[in-house]
Amino acid sequence: MKKRLTLAALALFSTAALAACSAAPGGSSSSNGTQIDKTVKIGYNLELSGNVAAYGTAEKKAADLAVEEINKAGGVDGKKLEVVSKDNKSDTSEAATVATSLATQDKVNAILGPATSSGTAAASPNATKAAVPLMTPSGTLDSLTVSNGKVQDYVFRATFQDSYQGKVLAQYASENLKANKVVLYYDNSSDYSKAVADQFKKSYKGEIVVEDTFASDDKDFQAALTKFKNKDFDAIVMPGYYTATGLITKQAREMGIDKPILGPDGFSDPQYVASAGANNATNVYYVSGYSTKVNLSDKSAAFVKAYKEKYGEEPNLFAALGYDSVYMLADAAKGAKTSKDLSENLAKLKDFEGVTGKFSIDKDHNPVKTALVISLKDGKEEKAEPVEAK
Incomplete structure (x- = not known):
């Protein structure tokens, strides 16, 4: 079934958003389960x-x-x-x-x-x-x-799934931001981030001028950001959780890198803005499935x-x-x-x-639902724009 990302004004996104890691084994069970009794x-x-x-x-x-x-x-x-x-x-x-x-x-x-x-x-x-x-x-x-x-x-x-987010980010970068060249910088210690990055690479039609990684526990991103700063690019795509991406955004802006920053729902917690600093959380876009400004x-x-x-x-x-x-x-x-x-x-x-x-x-136990891409200005939700993942 075709999935559609409907977006309309708003801001926010949550976290480790959605969050990541390893594949789940298992499947069916021979157990009879637990009984539903008085509660x-x-x-x-x-x-x-x-x-x-x-x-x-x-x-x-x-x-x-x-x-x-x-x-x-x-x-x-x-x-x-x-x-x-x-x-x-x-x-x-x-x-x-x-x-x-x-x-x-x-x-x-x-x-x-x-x-x-x-x-x-x-x-x-x-x-x-x-x-x-x-x-x-x-x-x-x-x-x-x-x-x-x-x-x-x-x-x-x-x-929604990581692969869907990767498709959304790729399409939004190309069609909404007109970003023909991007830096792809993602958390290599997280299966979540790697999955989003992998799908982005498969879906993005432009040029990835630099692909680099970080780990969620890193604190100093100056070396990588210095390398990026001297490249010709239109946006940074940064799959990861708020715990690292907020700090990366802060250091990037303080170095004078003002290009758009795109991320998955892992940006969606207020701690992202707290780590980045409100003034630095501008020209930032992330995938979300909810906004208090859109019913x-x-x-x-x-x-x-x-x-x-x-x-x-x-x-x-x-x-x-x-x-x-x-x-x-x-x-x-x-x-x-x-x-x-x-x-x-x-x-x-x-x-x-x-x-x-x-x-x-x-049939795969996933919801077929709407998604939003939120844009931030001065740490606050500015708007959301419609995206249809193809």
Whole structure:
């Protein structure tokens, strides 16, 4: 099915955005799953501390809000949602351990998270073994839901894939920014970033004058930026998480590099602007699936209002994805007796109306949904423009 990126005014994007790492093994399960009894139990396996805690924290806040709303409205089939929340500490080994604990000890009926692709890849085999569906709000690595040509029966996502983001960035660079020559500078320590970069290289029709890499823990990017500064290019394409890309943006601008900077949804957390500095976060563009300035569905305005009243701040992309994920799980829990039933219902989800738009789950367990490209000026969302990935 053809995917379309509809964009209209706005700003934001979230994080490690969507986040990255290794392919998820596993597939189907011989387990009977967990029973849905007096409550529908949802286990959070989120990054609440560590390097990308901003993603998991935003998702938890919004997920908690969704749980409150659903329970206040009577729950699912008269059953309240019960939450068991655990911190995976932004660590893949811990994410795998938490998945096992939630599924086998706490007997949850569904797992929300991890937020990152790497955490999801680590957690998926254990969730699959227990026949408990895992919904990652923001894990974007293509192989999370389809590995070696096989659909992962118990793995779902609420966001679009890395390959889609790479196509969007390539098209936006060429058609919207008229960038015929680019520098490609990406995080080589992240499968997420590498996947976006690989698809960009396949889709971009212009010239990549320099291709270089960094690691997410790096702090000094002066040597690479000095090399770029003396080249003839129209934009820098920078797949990576906010933790590094904000600092790179700051150092680039301070060196006088004022060309457009493009990135994936990993830019979408406010910490990107905090690291870059508001004045430096100008002429910056990133892929996103949500904006508080654009109503992608009739539910968007009410969500923003409720989130601001509860937390005193506007929700970002990760919050919106966490919120939608809980409502997707609740919808799939209707009529379900076990976690296996819930998973089967998720795979059939059609015309779901969330705050990130109206969408269905495709045969590969991915949502067919809208995307946005956000532009920043002085650290604030200036606008969003429509892009159609071809």
